[in-house]
Amino acid sequence: GVNHSYLRENRWNLWFVATGPDRGHVDKVLDAIRTETGLDVLDLPILRPFNIDLGFRLNKEMDRPPAPRPVRLACLREGDNDLLQALSTGLPICERPYGKIAERLGRSEADVLERVADLQDAGIISRLGVIVRHRALGWRSNAMVVWDIAPERVAAAGPVLAAQPGVTLCYERRPVPGVWPFRLYSMIHAQSRNKALEVLSKAAQLPELEGVRHDALFSSRCFKQTGAMISRQGVAA
Template structure:
């Protein structure tokens, strides 16, 4: 059980990490489900946001559909960590940045409206720091949801994304979708009519925004719409990225098994870097303690699908940045 959280707040966090209502007054609908007034729901979310327990209420998009992204890593000398992390975090489209226990210790996600933007950001970071940057783009997602039960016993469990997700129908994208999705990933206003606020900013009708978001969600382009929690602030302080040096032909079988394993919260295949970083298969384990995460990993290691594969465990020790992705070219200009 997550400690120091009011039971009603825990319900808001646990039950609304996905399937956030696409209706004119979503907070009223949530309140009706919990027996709360609309203003009470909004007030509670505002307090959780102010306390740093959530980063936003919004959406995440399927990788490399409406925008581009990559995971990157740098080997930063200890005395330069603060300065380099500041340089990285200031670049447009850096939406996650963590210090991890490894020679390659600074890890971040670079996003942008296209791959050219991502390449330019990575090259700028190389130039300004004089350090190498590993570029580790995703090849295959098995579970990219990162929504999971915070108390281990929710009456509405946050099941992981299916390991064989439906194909994203890219032909359904329309002009203006990038700005709409940028607004959604930036986060909903804590307002009685948050979708109306988006519609007003984009000079669209609220009904049009709701209809289009539902279509994008049904198409699989919006991977998740809900509360984006800050796990460390909620007691899940041990965040381990486990990377596996496994033969490419084994990943088709190993990926779905890892993704479905209890305690594994993300799983994907990424491109290795010859001579520097051989690891292809990644999974994330979030635990309330280091030992809890290691216990999960011990059970994972017994899976026949990963038997004999070398791995490294990279615990995070600090979070420098956690925001939504950069999607719209208008966002780059800003």
């Protein structure tokens, strides 16, 4: 259930993303981590996404993120989660990769191709592409910026922050009163720390974020980065 894990510059320094087919699965993952490590775990679920599609250009400065597409969850059918898990694990390198996936799932190739097209049209599949190790290509300064913003300001600030060049992810998470007050999160991927701080400086000057306390947690080590767990039978990429 843990698909991302990073060491970051903060007292709360080990950050991870836990996913699962339902909230009960995620709760079991968090309980297991608490038991096996003896450490406190902050549960910070996403409340509202503003941009969670990490796609960026590798050969030029960061552009604005693509406009979010509407998602029609009503289009999901039985068996789609297993298909989505198979796609997130990676396409087989062969002449007919969708045929291989269909064989693994006990379905026909035509059925798989039809469902992929339908799920793309519904916005559930945002895109199919190549995953690259961006750190190896020079994008080594990655910062998670957390914003201690009042709840009533999030709706206005979130979309504007998400649209800033250089901001690659943006979402609202539930804070932990008295422990972790930050509610709005944004990721910055840059080729140097100074470049990342430039992006942050411009974001902090936005009228919607005026006077909002924030902190930049730069990543210093990556322990894990894989696809998310969607299906109970799934194996992450």
